[in-house]
Amino acid sequence: MTKYICYCRKSTDEKDRQVLSIDGQMAELKEFAQREKLQVIDFITESKTAKEPGREKFAEVLKRIEKGEANGILSWHPDRLARNSIDGGQVIYLLDTGKLSDLKFPTFWFDNTPQGKFMLNIAFGQSKYYVDSLSENVKRGIREKLRRGIWPKEAPLGYFNDLKTKLIEVDSKKSKVVKKAFEKFCNSNISFSEIARFMYVNDIKTKKGDCLKVDQVKHMLRNPFYIGTFLYSGELYKGSHKTFISKALFNKVQKQMENFARPRNKGHNFRFTGFIKCAECGSAITAETHPRFYKRTNRKVVFNYYRCTKSLGSCGQKYITDVELEKQIRNLVRKTSLPEEGYRIWQKLLEEDKKSEELSASQRSIELESKISNLEDQENTLLDGYLQHIVEPEIYKKKKNEIFDRKLKLNDEKSKNGESGGGRLEPFANFIKTAKDGEELARAKNNLSELAVWTKNAGSNFFLGDKLLKLTLKKGFDTLFSTRHLPNSAARVAHLSFWAGLEGIGPPLEDLESPGLPLTYSPKQLLIIL
Structure with a gap:
């Protein structure tokens, strides 16, 4: 009597949704075995694709048949056994040698005769053709997506x-x-x-x-x-x-x-460390916490200090409390801020310059379009040479990437000079917006992070000496600071405008007393130094 091993398989990447699940196959095969009075000695299941050889459980089935434990295989369909020529050939070979005497499928007729093996071979061939054509269809779909500029995989975050x-x-x-x-x-x-x-x-x-x-x-x-x-x-x-x-x-x-370096866990969140150095020795300024217990009132008070690390040698500088340093920084932010009236004046000038920028950007876009069109012609010529086997694949890929890089740079330039126009004025727009926000930032509370970011944007070369913070203000902010004594916003904006030439924003301090400076320069002339 023929002894059968029941083999059930469903690939984890199965594209055919009509294929039964492993549990469904087992239920159908048990019912089929009872109806046909088949002796099944074992049920073996596997969740792996049959496109390529190397399935462990399927190899186990064939090995047990070669040992003589069984001489028949029961499965749902021939494509459950093989979708590649090697596995299909092994099954046919076992039939030829007589070690495998029968195959049973509820969905396919098989008889161990030359005609039956011929039909089985066709079934295996159809299964392989299905896999090959499916793979080619997937590749064709991916190529079409790539031509249309569509990412063919799972969408990135966002x-x-x-x-x-x-x-x-x-x-x-x-x-x-x-x-x-x-x-x-x-x-x-x-x-x-x-x-x-x-x-x-x-x-x-x-x-x-x-x-x-x-x-x-x-x-x-x-x-x-x-x-x-x-x-x-x-x-x-x-x-x-x-x-x-x-x-x-x-x-x-x-x-x-x-330039990223993993930040160390400092235990405390001191916002004014990392960018200030000691004015005496040049070492970094650090911060630490010191608790103090008062016996009379039976309470503990925590004090935060900023001090020199003295990492470069001995230093006589004393500590400064976090309250004192914060007060100095808030005062600095307040004195380098731009009043609301001055902000409105500059916004008006910006709008005028944007119109001029948009006109020149339109003309530049036409020039860039012509260059991009020429590169696309080169790309098409290269593709024709590749399809006609004139250009080697490696050369094609290299040249295509070179043309793509050039097109990308031109498209980037086009986007900067295109519809948005006035995009080059964005640095100055950001400057006056940041400067305007300074006054409100200085008044707010519990905003040390924002204060630290604003301060680093406004200055550089921060040094702490004799409990005083010293720094170099960046262009624009230095003018706002040096004109803080002037009577009104219009006067401060006039100074900012007059000295906004190629040398940078801001007048020399000795010239600040000159009255009635005209609005000579526009925001476009500030771009070079911002």
């Missing part, structure tokens, strides 16, 4: 795969979180783990609901997909998806990642 349009769309909520993560990493000294926690709190997690891994955060911050390009199989492609990260922000993040 995007989602639209099942209806088959496109990658911006997730209105998560994209804001991703953009904020880019900005936080660029503007704050925070670690990759802190970025991951920030995203977790804002509902961006792994598929299992966990916090993102550090490598996932790094991949996100380095992914050029966010600025409209992607790399697939060694080739660069221009994406057709919408972007929400600017090229300038992306480049800042890349630079920050190159």
